[in-house]
Amino acid sequence: MTSAQPDTDLSDFLPFLLFQAAELSSRNFQHHYQSRYGMLRTEWRVMFHLGSDGSQTAKQICNRASLHKTKVSRAVKALEEKRFLFRETVTHDRRSELLCLTKQGQATFAKLTVVATEFDKTFEQSLGAKEHEKLVATLQKLITLHQGKG
Amino acid sequence: MTSAQPDTDLSDFLPFLLFQAAELSSRNFQHHYQSRYGMLRTEWRVMFHLGSDGSQTAKQICNRASLHKTKVSRAVKALEEKRFLFRETVTHDRRSELLCLTKQGQATFAKLTVVATEFDKTFEQSLGAKEHEKLVATLQKLITLHQGKG
DNA sequence: GCTTAAAGGTTACGTTTGTAACTAACAACG
DNA sequence: CGTTGTTAGTTACAAACGTAACCTTTAAGC
Numbered sequence: 001m002t003s004a005q006p007d008t009d010l011s012d013f014l015p016f017l018l019f020q021a022a023e024l025s026s027r028n029f030q031h032h033y034q035s036r037y038g039m040l041r042t043e044w045r046v047m048f049h050l051g052s053d054g055s056q057t058a059k060q061i062c063n064r065a066s067l068h069k070t071k072v073s074r075a076v077k078a079l080e081e082k083r084f085l086f087r088e089t090v091t092h093d094r095r096s097e098l099l100c101l102t103k104q105g106q107a108t109f110a111k112l113t114v115v116a117t118e119f120d121k122t123f124e125q126s127l128g129a130k131e132h133e134k135l136v137a138t139l140q141k142l143i144t145l146h147q148g149k150g
Numbered sequence: 151m152t153s154a155q156p157d158t159d160l161s162d163f164l165p166f167l168l169f170q171a172a173e174l175s176s177r178n179f180q181h182h183y184q185s186r187y188g189m190l191r192t193e194w195r196v197m198f199h200l201g202s203d204g205s206q207t208a209k210q211i212c213n214r215a216s217l218h219k220t221k222v223s224r225a226v227k228a229l230e231e232k233r234f235l236f237r238e239t240v241t242h243d244r245r246s247e248l249l250c251l252t253k254q255g256q257a258t259f260a261k262l263t264v265v266a267t268e269f270d271k272t273f274e275q276s277l278g279a280k281e282h283e284k285l286v287a288t289l290q291k292l293i294t295l296h297q298g299k300g
Numbered sequence: 301g302c303t304t305a306a307a308g309g310t311t312a313c314g315t316t317t318g319t320a321a322c323t324a325a326c327a328a329c330g
Numbered sequence: 331c332g333t334t335g336t337t338a339g340t341t342a343c344a345a346a347c348g349t350a351a352c353c354t355t356t357a358a359g360c
Contacts, residue, residue: 014289015172016198018171019172066173127291135289142276143171
């Protein structure tokens with residue numbers, strides 16, 4: 001621990017902490033959409049964005065969720081086959097289509113939202129409301145800042 | 151937005167925020183180990199843990215990094231082929247081997263540590279030292295709490 | 301209008317991943 | 331000891347992924 005070598009203690013290297021936290025929380029939640037609805041992680045995320053932000057194009061989902069377009073493309077296809085969403089042609093630009101949840105998709109989203117909210121509350125309980133809120137704010141800030149660099 | 155339906159606004163659903171932040175930071179850093187050393191993400195993470203926590207078994211890395219054992223197994227094999235690590239038989243239990251960085255592995259780790267530290271500093275700068283510190287602490291807390299449930 | 305460039309998506313292909321089944325070494329218990 | 335169960339790690343196989351090439355539609359330049 002000489003002072004010349006500024007003791008680069010990276011045991012708390014942020015990308016790893018983020019990955020680990022993301023991975024653990026994700027794994028602890030996935031059975032909810034996987035076992036009951038046979039959905040994959042990306043499918044759940046796409047459905048989530050459609051459910052909470054409303055109908056939108058694949059491109060918009062890519063941007064908002066930081067997901068690769070091929071990943072989204074395949075998830076959309078899968079959700080379509082499961083009758084959770086349908087495509088609506090946008091008149092002014094026929095390259096992209098508006099993705100909309102079906103009745104069934106909306107119902108499933110609603111159910112999963114309930115479970116997700118409960119799940120989210122466990123974080124709030126273990127961290128405390130204040131720290132939880134702070135974490136959310138910090139993450140949003142971080143995401144906004146790093147969004148453009150991709 | 152009736153009050154009966156408690157407006158489950160999940161636009162800040164924690165698992166997604168974590169994933170997104172993890173994904174963005176990870177993507178912004180990966181070219182450092184990928185282009186220069188041909189390392190994959192998991193390989194970098196394994197090397198990182200060996201470098202910062204010292205020689206250890208695959209199992210220990212799995213636990214500490216929340217990585218699946220097959221993923222670690224393959225990363226170790228790849229790092230071994232690249233002469234970044236070697237295995238040392240532990241006398242009292244021949245099921246597991248101690249994984250150790252080679253000279254070359256240590257050198258590479260040292261170089262990457264410098265870059266990683268710089269990278270980490272960009273977070274500190276954009277968030278501010280205090281918020282950055284708080285974030286790290288919160289994430290560590292979160293990880294500890296959810297570790298057992300896997 | 302015609303050519304060229306770019307954007308939204310999809311698909312083909314090779315790589316990476318997870319699940320499950322496996323080997324090998326150890327531990328417990330009779 | 332010998333059987334049974336468990337743990338560390340590897341491997342086979344199928345599923346999921348990213349890169350790059352592709353189609354289609356729109357926009358830009360002339």
